[in-house]
Amino acid sequence: MWTAEERRAHLCKASRSRWGDRTPADRFWAKVDRSGGDDACWPWTGARLPHGYGAVRIAGVTRLTHRLVWEFAHGAPPAGVIRHRCDNTSCCNPAHLAEGSQADNLKDCREKDRHARGERQGHAKLTAAQVVEIRARRSNGERCVALAREFGVGHGHISKVCSGFNWKHLGGPSCLC
Numbered sequence: 564m565w566t567a568e569e570r571r572a573h574l575c576k577a578s579r580s581r582w583g584d585r586t587p588a589d590r591f592w593a594k595v596d597r598s599g600g601d602d603a604c605w606p607w608t609g610a611r612l613p614h615g616y617g618a619v620r621i622a623g624v625t626r627l628t629h630r631l632v633w634e635f636a637h638g639a640p641p642a643g644v645i646r647h648r649c650d651n652t653s654c655c656n657p658a659h660l661a662e663g664s665q666a667d668n669l670k671d672c673r674e675k676d677r678h679a680r681g682e683r684q685g686h687a688k689l690t691a692a693q694v695v696e697i698r699a700r701r702s703n704g705e706r707c708v709a710l711a712r713e714f715g716v717g718h719g720h721i722s723k724v725c726s727g728f729n730w731k732h733l734g735g736p737s738c739l740c
């Protein structure tokens with residue numbers, strides 16, 4: 564795993580060669596619709612994953628836009644799950660994001676009735692949003708064991724999620740652990 568500093572240095576180098584003086588942040592914000600003003604939702608206008616999550620490839624890796632916004636705003640990647648307080652999964656307004664635990668996320672999903680097919684089976688350990696997040700983070704090189712610990716499930720469960728054995732209908736980047 565790279566440190567945040569190494570990753571930033573790498574991103575800057577990669578972006579300079581392809582994008583002149585534009586930083587990854589410049590490129591990122593160019594695809595965010597901020598026309599509604601400070602309090603409005605700022606929808607991501609680029610590519611989206613299932614369930615509306617914005618995704619962008621930087622230096623060859625797929626990143627979830629709401630996690631990048633958090634990183635830009637706080638100078639470091641989030642340690643836990645990032646929730647949209649506005650329930651608009653493509654929103655990039657940092658004021659609408661909150662860091663939460665897996666329990667918060669499950670509670671949100673139950674309250675807002677955003678359950679997808681997998682969650683309706685009644686015994687699902689993860690939410691659809693978490694599956695999308697896990698696949699993107701795993702494809703960015705995060706380790707299965709670390710993800711398993713963070714999301715409170717077994718290593719085998721993460722492996723099945725990432726390979727597409729579980730939650731096939733969600734799509735997103737998949738890989739073999």
Ligand SMILES: [Zn+2]
Pocket residue numbers: 603604605649650651654655656659
């Ligand atoms: Zn919003």
